[in-house]
Amino acid sequence: MLNLKSTLSALWLATLAWGTARAEExxxxxxxxxxxxxxxxxxxxxxxxxxxxxxxxxxxxxxxxxxxxxxxxxxxxxxxxxxxxxxxxxxxxxxxxxxxxxxxxxxxxxxxxxxxxxxxxxxxxxxxxxxxxxxxxxxxxxxxxxxxxxxxxxxxxxxxxxxxxxxxxxxxxxxxxxxxxxxxxxxxxxxxxxxxxxxxxxxxxxxxxxxxxxxxxxxxxxxxxxxxxxxxxxxxxxxxxxxxxxxxxxxxxxxxxxxxxxxxxxxxxxxxKVASPKEGGSWTWFFTKIFLFFLVIGGGYVGYTAWRANNKRSHRF
Ligand SMILES: [Ca+2]
Structure with missing residues (x-):
């Protein structure tokens, strides 16, 4: 009985040691x-x-x-x-x-x-x-x-x-x-x-x-x-x-x-930390998008004004 107990505990210790080594890895x-x-x-x-x-x-x-x-x-x-x-x-x-x-x-x-x-x-x-x-x-x-x-x-x-x-x-x-x-x-x-x-x-x-x-x-x-x-x-x-x-x-x-x-x-x-080319690129892209956005809005406004002016004129005549 004692023998079995010591064998078991030895086994247990071995398992523990193996487990620790594994954990390290x-x-x-x-x-x-x-x-x-x-x-x-x-x-x-x-x-x-x-x-x-x-x-x-x-x-x-x-x-x-x-x-x-x-x-x-x-x-x-x-x-x-x-x-x-x-x-x-x-x-x-x-x-x-x-x-x-x-x-x-x-x-x-x-x-x-x-x-x-x-x-x-x-x-x-x-x-x-x-x-x-x-x-x-x-x-x-x-x-x-x-x-x-x-x-x-x-x-x-x-x-x-x-x-x-x-x-x-x-x-x-x-x-x-x-x-x-x-x-x-x-x-x-x-x-x-x-x-x-x-x-x-x-x-x-x-x-x-x-x-x-x-x-x-x-x-x-x-x-x-x-x-x-x-x-x-x-x-x-x-x-x-x-x-x-x-x-x-x-x-x-x-x-x-x-x-x-x-x-x-x-x-x-x-x-x-060094900015990646993509990060540099994405800022440029961001400003390009803002610019494009205003260009579209601006263009749309100019177009609309022209269209209204035209319409008014055509109404007048
Ligand atoms: Ca050589």
Whole structure:
């Protein structure tokens, strides 16, 4: 009897512990960040994207991809969010595709969370001495003995530090992993970057089989992200080339739900709130509507007066 009782209480404790662990995990909630997500057809009716801007050699096929570089030499293209990422904690999941017809290929593409946006340069098509976080999908091994390529690497820039292409950024590596098979994979290739301020930064990759996420790196000492930072992508080809495609971007705001079941508090405190293009546009639209309204009223009044005058005249004659 005593035995059964202690077994039961041990079981109960185990259940409790498991429940607490589960609750920790379950406490992380997410809200889609429409401002930083992008999917087909990518463009609005005016052939612009409301939330993303692109340039360089980037081309868009609305039913397929955003191609940062095509499989030709000396290309460089970029895609950047128009508004900064203001969420304190976030997750970005991106489907991409690196492919080409050549035996030798390069150079790779980058994801950015940086103060700068759309500045062309030598680091996978973007400016060097950046401030913020860069994740590089390096497909061409310039010089890094003993390392299997493609190599995925994070670099934290302070605005001074330079990326050394000749050594594939070895000296400025924050974290990284080899990902053989990420190019021409048999499944859709994806990466998922999760950032929790002061808690962790984690990069996972999907390229081996669908639904299987391989941990590239995880650190509980995440870098500080600049107050105002844009989410972007860029790619570059040199003598060797490849298609570097972004298929979709899914961004989420992460937050801890209150354990009491109270109101949730999605963090958005890092930067100042920035008015979206839509908000700017809606004010213009508001004044346009007021103007149109008075124009119609005014026009109607003038028309009516003229009609009355006419009528009076016709009555007179
Ligand atoms: Ca390289």
């Amino acid at each position: 379950d406490n992380v909630k997410s809200i889609p960040l429409r401002t930083h997500s992008l999917s087909q057809p990518y463009l609005d009716s005016d052939m612009q994207s409301r939330w993303y801007d692109f340039g360089g050699d980037t081309i868009i096929r609305t039913d397929q991809y955003i191609r940062l570089t095509s499989d030709y030499p000396s290309q460089s293209g970029w895609l950047f969010s128009r508004v900064p990422l203001t969420a304190t904690n976030w997750e970005v999941e991106v489907e991409f595709k690196i492919h080409g017809k050549n035996q030798l290929y390069g150079d790779g593409f980058a994801m950015w969370i940086t103060k700068e946006r759309g500045k062309i340069g030598p680091v996978f098509g973007s400016a060097d001495r950046f401030e913020g976080l860069g994740i590089f999908f390096d497909t061409y091994k310039n010089n890094r003995p003993g390392v299997v390529f493609p190599y995925v690497m994070a670099m934290v820039g302070d605005g001074q530090k330079s990326y050394d292409k000749d050594t594939d950024g070895k000296n400025s590596e924050f974290a990284g992993c080899s990902a053989r098979g990420i190019r021409h994979a048999s499944v859709p290739t994806k990466f998922r970057l999760t950032y929790f301020q002061d808690k962790y930064l984690k990069l996972e990759l999907q390229y081996k089989s669908e639904g299987e996420w391989t941990l590239c790196f995880e650190t509980n000492q995440p870098p500080a992200i600049p107050q105002v930072a844009y989410l972007g992508f860029s790619a570059e080809t040199g003598e060797l080339s490849d298609n570097h495609d972004i298929i979709s971007i899914e961004a989420k705001n992460l937050y801890h739900a209150q354990p009491t079941g109270g109101k949730s508090t999605p963090g958005s405190g890092r930067g100042k």
